[in-house]
Amino acid sequence: MNLTATPPHSFPGKAPMTLANFLTAPFPEPVEIPGLDITGPARFHNRELSWLGFNWRVMEEAGNPRVPLMERLRFISISATNLDEFYTVRVAGLRELARAGNTTPGIDGLTPAEQLELINAEARRLMQSQQSMLDGLLAEMTSEGIHILSRRDLTEADRAELDTIFLDKVFPILSPLAIDPAHPFPFIPNTGFSLALQLERKGNKTAQQALLPIPAQIPRFIALPSGDETLRYLPLEELLLDNIKRLFPGCKLKSHCAFRVLRDSDLEVEEEAEDLVREFETALKRRRRGEVVRLKISSGAPHGLREVISRELKVGEEEIVEIDGMIGISALSELVEASPARLLWPGFTPRVPERVQDHEGDMFAAIRQKDMLLHHPYETFDMVVRFLEQAALDPDVVAIKQTLYRTSKNSPIVEALCEAAEAGKSVTALVELKARFDEAANIRQSRRLERSGAHVVYGFVDLKTHAKISTVVRREGDRLVTYTHYGTGNYHPITARFYTDLSLFTCDTALGRDATKVFNYVSGYAEPETLENLAISPLTLKPRLLDMIAREAEFAKAGKPAEIWAKMNALIEEEVIDALYAASQAGVKINLVIRGICGLRPGVKGLSENIRVKSIIGRYLEHSRIVCFGNGHGLPSRAARVFISSADWMGRNLNRRVETLVSIENPTVKAQIVSQIMAANLADVAQSWLMAPDGSFHRVALTEGEFAFNCHKFFMENPSLSGRGSAGASDVPKLTHTET
Known part of the structure; x- marks a missing residue:
C-alpha cells in the first residue's frame, strides 16, 4: 500500500x-x-460520566452505516454488557459510600451522592437510546431476512417444532416457583433474568403469583426452521409464556412481566488472610449474594407483581428502571455469532511474522536476530503461545517465569507451563487472584499448575499484579540467555483476536535482568534497588x-x-x-x-x-x-x-x-x-x-x-516493521510528516 x-x-x-x-x-x-x-x-x-460517555460512543456505533449490520448489533450488545458491569462494580461502590454518609468529593469536586444522581439520569437516557437504536436495527434485520418473532407469530408447524425443543431441551431445566407463605421468594443471582406471573386457577378462580427463573444455560434465542435463507428466532421467554399450561397445569395466565437483577459484585478480601485462595473462594460466594443495585422490569408491569418483586429484592424506586422493549440486550450477541457472513466484517487471518517464517517457526532464533514487536491482532497471538510451547519442549530451556492476570478457560499457555513443569523445568507462575470477574477461573488455573509441579505465587494482598511478563532461560553453550516477552495486554488467546495490543520479544540482557527483578519483587518482596530499562x-x-x-x-x-x-x-x-x-x-x-x-x-x-x-x-x-x-x-x-x-x-x-x-x-x-x-x-x-x-x-x-x-x-x-524477515523493514509503509 x-x-x-x-x-x-x-x-x-x-x-x-x-x-x-x-x-x-x-x-x-x-x-x-x-x-x-x-x-x-x-x-x-468526572470519571464516571466520562465512562458513560465512552459507552455512548460504543452504543452509537450501532448506528454507524459504515459498520456491517450484525456488527452494529454486536456494538449495542457490548454497550449493554458494559453498563451492567459498570453498575455492579463502580455504581455499587458509590452507592455504598453514599449510604454510609460519605461526603468526600472526588478529584472533580462531586460527592458520591451527587455522582449517583448524575449517573442514574445519564444511564436512563442511555438505555432509552439503546432501545430506540435496537428498534431500528431489528427493522433492518427484518429487511435482510432475520426475524425475531413473538409467540403470536408462530404457525402450527412452528409450534410442533417447538414442542420437541421445549420438552427435550428446556422443560427439564426449569424450576417454576409459587410465591406464597409456604414458598418464600427465591434468591435471584446477579444478572438473573426471570418472568413474574399472575395466574388464576381455572377451577376455583383463585389468584396465584409465581416466578419462573430463566436459566442462563439455555440460549436466549431459539432458531426456527424456514423454507428459504431467512433466519427466524423466538426469544426463550416467549417460548416459556407459550407453555404456561405445561408449567402450571390447571392455571390460566392473567398477566406477567419480565425483570432482571444486578447485584453488587465488588469483592473485599481481608488483608491479613492466611490462606489467600480460600479467602477468595469465600469472597466469591459473598459476591454472588451482594445487594441488588438495579432492577430492570417491564414497562407497565402489573402493580401487584412489581410491588412484591421490589419488596422482596429490597430495592427502592430510584433503583428500579422500567424497560419499554427488550430486557437483557447483552444476549443479542448470540444472534451475531450465527449471522451470514455478508452482514459481518470481512474475514481476516492474522499474519505470522515473516522473520519467524524465515527461521522455520523457531521463536528463539527469530528473537536472537533482533528485537521483535508484534501488533495484535494483526500479527497472530499464536506466536506468544508458540514461544512458551517451544520453551516447554526445548531440552536447553531450564526455567520459565510467567505472569497470569486473565487467560482463557482452556488456556494453551497454562497447558504449556504445566507441560514444562512436568518435564522437570523450573516453572514459576505468578497468578493474580484479584482479576475482577476472573477470580474463580484463576483459582482453578493455579490449582492445576500446582498439581503439575509449578511454583505458584499470588503476589501482594494489597496490590494487583497487572504486569504482562514472561521469561524463558535457555542454556546456550556455556552461558544462560534470558528471552523475555513484555506485553500491553493479557495472556488470553481469545481476547487477543479483537484487542489491539503489543508484544515485545527480546533477548536483551538488561531487559531480561529487569524482568527477573520484577518476579523476585512479587514472589519474594525483594524490592529492586535498580532497574535498567524498566520502570x-x-x-x-x-x-x-x-x-x-x-x-x-x-x-x-x-x-x-x-x-x-x-x-x-x-x-x-x-x-x-x-x-x-x-x-x-x-x-x-x-x-x-x-x-x-x-x-x-x-x-x-x-x-x-x-x-x-x-x-x-x-x-x-x-x-x-x-x-x-x-x-x-x-x-x-x-x-x-x-x-x-x-x-x-x-x-x-x-x-x-x-x-x-x-x-x-x-x-x-x-x-x-x-x-x-x-x-x-x-x-x-x-x-x-x-x-x-x-x-x-x-x-x-x-x-x-x-x-x-x-x-x-x-x-x-500492512505488516509490522520489526516482524519483517529477509525482505527487511525499509519497504514497509510508515506514516511520517511527509506522508499522508
Missing part, C-alpha cells in the same frame, strides 16, 4: 489534511467555559512519567521542539493530568488517543490549549498503552523516548498495582511504534471521536464521498 498516494482526509471546519498537516497545524482555538475555575476541581472531568509501579513508574513530562516542558521553555504522544484506555490520575496541563502551558504539543475514560479537559484557555484528545471506536478494541516523548526533537524522531506499558494512567494502575513501563531502545521497533502505530492512530478519521473541552466527544465530520483513513484497515493490510 503506497500511502503517499492515499487521498487526504479532513477534520471539521478544515481543508483536506495530510498527517503532516495534522501534526503541524495550529491546535484548535482554545475556549473559555463560563464558570469553570481552572485552578479548582472542575479542571477535571514499575507502585515504585518508579509514576515518578518516571512525571519526570519525562516535566523534561518535555523544559525543552519547550528552552525554545526546542517539544511533543508528547500517548495512547491508552484511560487517563484519570490527578498528578499526571496536572503535569500534562503544566506541559501544555509551557508550550508542549500533546496528542492523546484515549479509548475510554478521560478526566483531562483539552482545549481550555489558560489550561490546556496545546492538548488534543481523540478516541477510536471501531472493529477492534484499542487496548495497547504507548507513550512517546520528543526528547527535544519533536515527533516523529529517531531521538524520541518511546515506551510501551501495561498501565493506564489511573490511580489504581500507578499507585496500587504492579505494572511495567518498558523503554524501547531498538531503532526498528521504535520506528514501528512512532511512525507506524502511533502515526496511524493519530491520522485515523473513519473511527475517531474528538473530545471537546466540556468532556463530550463528537465524531469526526466527513462530507459525502470523502475519504476517511482507517487505522485498523491500514494495519490489516
Whole structure:
C-alpha cells in the first residue's frame, strides 16, 4: 500500500489534511467555559460520566452505516454488557459510600451522592437510546431476512417444532416457583433474568403469583426452521409464556412481566488472610449474594407483581428502571455469532511474522536476530503461545517465569507451563487472584499448575499484579540467555483476536535482568534497588512519567521542539493530568488517543490549549498503552523516548498495582511504534471521536464521498516493521510528516 498516494482526509471546519498537516497545524482555538475555575476541581472531568460517555460512543456505533449490520448489533450488545458491569462494580461502590454518609468529593469536586444522581439520569437516557437504536436495527434485520418473532407469530408447524425443543431441551431445566407463605421468594443471582406471573386457577378462580427463573444455560434465542435463507428466532421467554399450561397445569395466565437483577459484585478480601485462595473462594460466594443495585422490569408491569418483586429484592424506586422493549440486550450477541457472513466484517487471518517464517517457526532464533514487536491482532497471538510451547519442549530451556492476570478457560499457555513443569523445568507462575470477574477461573488455573509441579505465587494482598511478563532461560553453550516477552495486554488467546495490543520479544540482557527483578519483587518482596530499562509501579513508574513530562516542558521553555504522544484506555490520575496541563502551558504539543475514560479537559484557555484528545471506536478494541516523548526533537524522531506499558494512567494502575513501563531502545521497533502505530492512530478519521473541552466527544465530520483513513484497515493490510524477515523493514509503509 503506497500511502503517499492515499487521498487526504479532513477534520471539521478544515481543508483536506495530510498527517503532516495534522501534526503541524495550529491546535484548535482554545475556549473559555463560563464558570469553570481552572485552578479548582472542575479542571477535571468526572470519571464516571466520562465512562458513560465512552459507552455512548460504543452504543452509537450501532448506528454507524459504515459498520456491517450484525456488527452494529454486536456494538449495542457490548454497550449493554458494559453498563451492567459498570453498575455492579463502580455504581455499587458509590452507592455504598453514599449510604454510609460519605461526603468526600472526588478529584472533580462531586460527592458520591451527587455522582449517583448524575449517573442514574445519564444511564436512563442511555438505555432509552439503546432501545430506540435496537428498534431500528431489528427493522433492518427484518429487511435482510432475520426475524425475531413473538409467540403470536408462530404457525402450527412452528409450534410442533417447538414442542420437541421445549420438552427435550428446556422443560427439564426449569424450576417454576409459587410465591406464597409456604414458598418464600427465591434468591435471584446477579444478572438473573426471570418472568413474574399472575395466574388464576381455572377451577376455583383463585389468584396465584409465581416466578419462573430463566436459566442462563439455555440460549436466549431459539432458531426456527424456514423454507428459504431467512433466519427466524423466538426469544426463550416467549417460548416459556407459550407453555404456561405445561408449567402450571390447571392455571390460566392473567398477566406477567419480565425483570432482571444486578447485584453488587465488588469483592473485599481481608488483608491479613492466611490462606489467600480460600479467602477468595469465600469472597466469591459473598459476591454472588451482594445487594441488588438495579432492577430492570417491564414497562407497565402489573402493580401487584412489581410491588412484591421490589419488596422482596429490597430495592427502592430510584433503583428500579422500567424497560419499554427488550430486557437483557447483552444476549443479542448470540444472534451475531450465527449471522451470514455478508452482514459481518470481512474475514481476516492474522499474519505470522515473516522473520519467524524465515527461521522455520523457531521463536528463539527469530528473537536472537533482533528485537521483535508484534501488533495484535494483526500479527497472530499464536506466536506468544508458540514461544512458551517451544520453551516447554526445548531440552536447553531450564526455567520459565510467567505472569497470569486473565487467560482463557482452556488456556494453551497454562497447558504449556504445566507441560514444562512436568518435564522437570523450573516453572514459576505468578497468578493474580484479584482479576475482577476472573477470580474463580484463576483459582482453578493455579490449582492445576500446582498439581503439575509449578511454583505458584499470588503476589501482594494489597496490590494487583497487572504486569504482562514472561521469561524463558535457555542454556546456550556455556552461558544462560534470558528471552523475555513484555506485553500491553493479557495472556488470553481469545481476547487477543479483537484487542489491539503489543508484544515485545527480546533477548536483551538488561531487559531480561529487569524482568527477573520484577518476579523476585512479587514472589519474594525483594524490592529492586535498580532497574535498567524498566520502570514499575507502585515504585518508579509514576515518578518516571512525571519526570519525562516535566523534561518535555523544559525543552519547550528552552525554545526546542517539544511533543508528547500517548495512547491508552484511560487517563484519570490527578498528578499526571496536572503535569500534562503544566506541559501544555509551557508550550508542549500533546496528542492523546484515549479509548475510554478521560478526566483531562483539552482545549481550555489558560489550561490546556496545546492538548488534543481523540478516541477510536471501531472493529477492534484499542487496548495497547504507548507513550512517546520528543526528547527535544519533536515527533516523529529517531531521538524520541518511546515506551510501551501495561498501565493506564489511573490511580489504581500507578499507585496500587504492579505494572511495567518498558523503554524501547531498538531503532526498528521504535520506528514501528512512532511512525507506524502511533502515526496511524493519530491520522485515523473513519473511527475517531474528538473530545471537546466540556468532556463530550463528537465524531469526526466527513462530507459525502470523502475519504476517511482507517487505522485498523491500514494495519490489516500492512505488516509490522520489526516482524519483517529477509525482505527487511525499509519497504514497509510508515506514516511520517511527509506522508499522508
